[in-house]
Amino acid sequence: MTIDDRLKLENQLCFPLYVASKEVIKRYRPFLDKIDLTYTQYIAMMVLWEKETINVKDLGKRLFLDSGTLTPLLKSLETKGLVNRKRSKEDERILVVTITEKGKALKEEAVKIPEKMASCIKLSPEEAVNLYNLIKKLLEE
Amino acid sequence: MTIDDRLKLENQLCFPLYVASKEVIKRYRPFLDKIDLTYTQYIAMMVLWEKETINVKDLGKRLFLDSGTLTPLLKSLETKGLVNRKRSKEDERILVVTITEKGKALKEEAVKIPEKMASCIKLSPEEAVNLYNLIKKLLEE
DNA sequence: TAATATTTAATTGAATGCAATTTAATATTA
DNA sequence: TAATATTAAATTGCATTCAATTAAATATTA
Numbered sequence: 001m002t003i004d005d006r007l008k009l010e011n012q013l014c015f016p017l018y019v020a021s022k023e024v025i026k027r028y029r030p031f032l033d034k035i036d037l038t039y040t041q042y043i044a045m046m047v048l049w050e051k052e053t054i055n056v057k058d059l060g061k062r063l064f065l066d067s068g069t070l071t072p073l074l075k076s077l078e079t080k081g082l083v084n085r086k087r088s089k090e091d092e093r094i095l096v097v098t099i100t101e102k103g104k105a106l107k108e109e110a111v112k113i114p115e116k117m118a119s120c121i122k123l124s125p126e127e128a129v130n131l132y133n134l135i136k137k138l139l140e141e
Numbered sequence: 142m143t144i145d146d147r148l149k150l151e152n153q154l155c156f157p158l159y160v161a162s163k164e165v166i167k168r169y170r171p172f173l174d175k176i177d178l179t180y181t182q183y184i185a186m187m188v189l190w191e192k193e194t195i196n197v198k199d200l201g202k203r204l205f206l207d208s209g210t211l212t213p214l215l216k217s218l219e220t221k222g223l224v225n226r227k228r229s230k231e232d233e234r235i236l237v238v239t240i241t242e243k244g245k246a247l248k249e250e251a252v253k254i255p256e257k258m259a260s261c262i263k264l265s266p267e268e269a270v271n272l273y274n275l276i277k278k279l280l281e282e
Numbered sequence: 283t284a285a286t287a288t289t290t291a292a293t294t295g296a297a298t299g300c301a302a303t304t305t306a307a308t309a310t311t312a
Numbered sequence: 313t314a315a316t317a318t319t320a321a322a323t324t325g326c327a328t329t330c331a332a333t334t335a336a337a338t339a340t341t342a
Contacts, residue, residue: 006255007248009187009203013262013269014165016276018180019205021162023280024155039159040298046150057320062150064160067321069299093307093320107148114147117155122281128154131275135157138272139164140263181328197291208291210329234290234337
């Protein structure tokens with residue numbers, strides 16, 4: 001490979017990763033539109049469907065997002081009536097996010113999404129596991 | 142796997158992909174800061190280092206970006222003196238982007254980036270190829 | 283040719299995403 | 313305790329990203 005070749009898009013690992021991520025998120029859109037969530041709102045709700053209550057810092061650790069992204073996102077979810085935001089009594093710095101009944105109810109709609117997405121993606125279960133493990137390794141260190 | 146498990150982040154393929162894409166782009170930042178480019182500006186410049194001249198539509202096809210992203214991006218690259226923007230004489234709808242001498246000169250700095258990035262990523266060449274192929278397959282259809 | 287359709291960028295608007303700073307609360311230390 | 317340091321969110325500012333619309337130019341069709 002020449003020096004020049006190294007600066008070509010096709011020879012970068014990052015670029016296909018970047019395209020794939022955007023593309024897969026785009027494929028979620030028709031399904032997410034039906035429950036009026038963006039992708040980022042959806043992954044935040046996924047955490048809340050599992051945990052019901054979490055503070056902003058822990059949510060950020062889980063989603064790899066900071067308060068600059070999460071604060072407006074959570075305010076928007078609150079406006080939709082899906083979560084409550086309340087300062088902790090013990091430590092006023094901490095903002096505790098709790099899922100509402102309406103938020104919980106939304107889960108019934110959302111459970112259909114993963115299998116619908118799976119059928120959009122042309123990977124065998126083995127390939128999917130393989131990809132998953134390679135991405136995990138990529139993220140190491 | 143229970144129905145509930147399917148709605149957990151760890152069991153989604155999309156989420157690690159999304160995190161990995163952001164993370165790898167973040168790792169580019171220290172290198173890109175040195176040549177005063179954002180990641181998106183960098184991939185646009187990569188195309189121009191290879192082709193010297195391209196119109197917005199073709200650039201968008203190559204980068205999987207539309208004019209909503211590219212128009213401000215290219216204006217910014219023009220402000221930096223790295224490209225020129227000029228309407229085609231034959232078809233005034235088409236905007237032709239051409240790399241400047243300053244833009245070409247920047248390539249000398251940029252050639253070091255891919256190998257520096259490679260050393261940031263803990264994948265063997267075989268694993269990288271494997272990942273590349275799986276991502277390509279994921280994007281099919 | 284005149285009317286219509288298509289194409290290409292630009293624009294608009296909403297939602298990220300992140301670095302950097304600020305604010306307020308709590309913890310630590312002198 | 314008083315001063316300082318740390319922590320958690322919020323805010324600010326800049327750069328995407330994309331859907332939808334607009335505007336202008338070109339192509340096609342009646």
